[in-house]
Amino acid sequence: MSPIDWVVTAKDGRARTGILTTRRSVIETPVFMPVGTQGTVKGVRFEWLENELDARIILGNTYHLFLRPGPEVIRGIGGLHKFSTWNRSLLTDSGGFQVFSLTDLRKLTEEGVEFRSHIDGSKKFLSPEISMDVQAALGSEIVMAFDECPPGDAGHERTKQSLELTLRWAKRSKGRFDELQKVQSAGFSPYPTEVRASVEIRDESRTLSGNQALFGIIQGAGHLDLRSESLERTVEIGFDGYAIGGLSVGEEKPVMYGVLDHVAHKMPADAPRYLMGVGTPEDLVEAVYRGVDMFDCVMPTRNGRTGGVFTWSGKLNIRNAQHATDSAPLDADCSCSVCRRYSRGYLRHLYQAGEMLAATLISHHNLAFYLDLMRRVRFEIKAGSFEMFRRNFLERISTTEK
Ligand SMILES: [Zn+2]
Incomplete structure (x- = not known):
């Protein structure tokens, strides 16, 4: 126990x-x-x-x-x-x-x-x-x-x-x-009633x-x-x-x-x-x-505050001028609510204008990327294909914008 x-x-x-x-x-x-x-x-x-x-x-x-x-x-x-x-x-x-x-x-x-x-x-x-x-x-x-x-x-x-x-x-x-x-x-109850609903007990016989x-x-x-x-x-x-x-x-x-x-x-x-x-x-x-x-790690949110973006094809910097007129999302392979709605051009503008929403939206995307990465890692381990995934992933994300 x-x-x-x-x-x-x-x-x-x-x-x-x-x-x-x-x-x-x-x-x-x-x-x-x-x-x-x-x-x-x-x-x-x-x-x-x-x-x-x-x-x-x-x-x-x-x-x-x-x-x-x-x-x-x-x-x-x-x-x-x-x-x-x-x-x-x-x-x-x-x-x-x-x-x-x-x-x-x-x-x-x-x-x-x-x-x-x-x-x-x-x-x-x-x-x-x-x-x-x-x-x-x-x-x-x-x-x-x-x-x-x-x-x-x-x-x-x-x-x-x-x-x-x-x-x-x-x-x-x-x-x-x-x-x-x-x-x-x-007098402690291992599953307080207010959180019981949110906990999916995998096996009722295993009690904490x-x-x-x-x-x-x-x-x-x-x-x-x-x-x-x-x-x-x-x-x-x-x-x-x-x-x-x-x-x-x-x-x-x-x-x-x-x-x-x-x-x-x-x-x-x-x-x-x-x-x-x-x-x-x-x-x-x-x-x-x-x-x-x-x-x-603080990296997804710390980088989010300085314009650093993690994507499935490497790191980019939203401050770079090349993103000014880009209508693409931060990451075409990400389905987070920031990528579904906002463009690189708009996010760069928010960042350059010192709008606090820039940090919030980029931090949100970066966390979505980290959590998606872990989901993908779990999927590949279960499928027995983690080693192949690892090699492909490391090759794919090797680009970094300064
Ligand atoms: Zn995203």
Whole structure:
């Protein structure tokens, strides 16, 4: 009995499809999770994510919500689902990555990390225990262990030290998490009536218990021996799922693919495998090929705000003059509501005129593309033709407009 249910439904090489069930939604994997940094997927309404894009799970950032509006505000309102009205699954990160990437004046100790808020410069402190408390207040279905993220180019010794700290923090995360779940599970119904209707229970005999699931994070930068050690010792602690952290932090692509080649297929087969913060459409396909099930990345919405468009024939930049009089949609192979209605010429005009709708529409299309890509990937794995799809796809999308 677990707060999540996970089954593999098909395999093609190392690639696999599966069904992840939480108390709030049934999620087919491989899955891309849109990033809802501050309780919102930037520029995109939840109605669209639910009804048109059919996103079953999104990500929330503990760091941002911890600083603003603060866990006490969200807890007071009844959790992030109630606060934001997003009723499907949520995964929250631990805050570790943002503390190490966004803030100055960090003081790292065994206990945790002291840092200055990027909003007002005030002193803040995060530890494994505080991160678990905040994620419990947010009420996400999947909670991430608190980890240290060393720089991508960290040497062997520095990475080893970081790994040891991350493992000690993983144990502390789990200890606190288990205590919190005991408190929370008193009187808890695994399928709250308000969400029961939206959850298609795949098999009524498999019941979920408990509230939140906890994922451990494998670190080790580009050092394969440390990745192996991190995997082995993280699995020993025992989590509901496992993530690969510390990739896509500026290292070369071959380093990332090398780590995935080395570690992804050795992660427990009976738990979801999540590659954190990755990546481009090519990265997603390459990681699925190596055995990964879950992804998140700000790229579709961040690029959407700067005019970057993902399509089935490569990336284009809507700011380029060549699109000014183009009556074609962003992507002739996309059936999203933006592509069905608006032209490249009009979207370029909105972008050039600084209209906020430009960012919204392009972000919407980019998310539609990412979620469609994952649908296609699942289809190809089930059909046993994923390898052929992968080769064709990588060739097809190799063009990029600057
Ligand atoms: Zn589209």
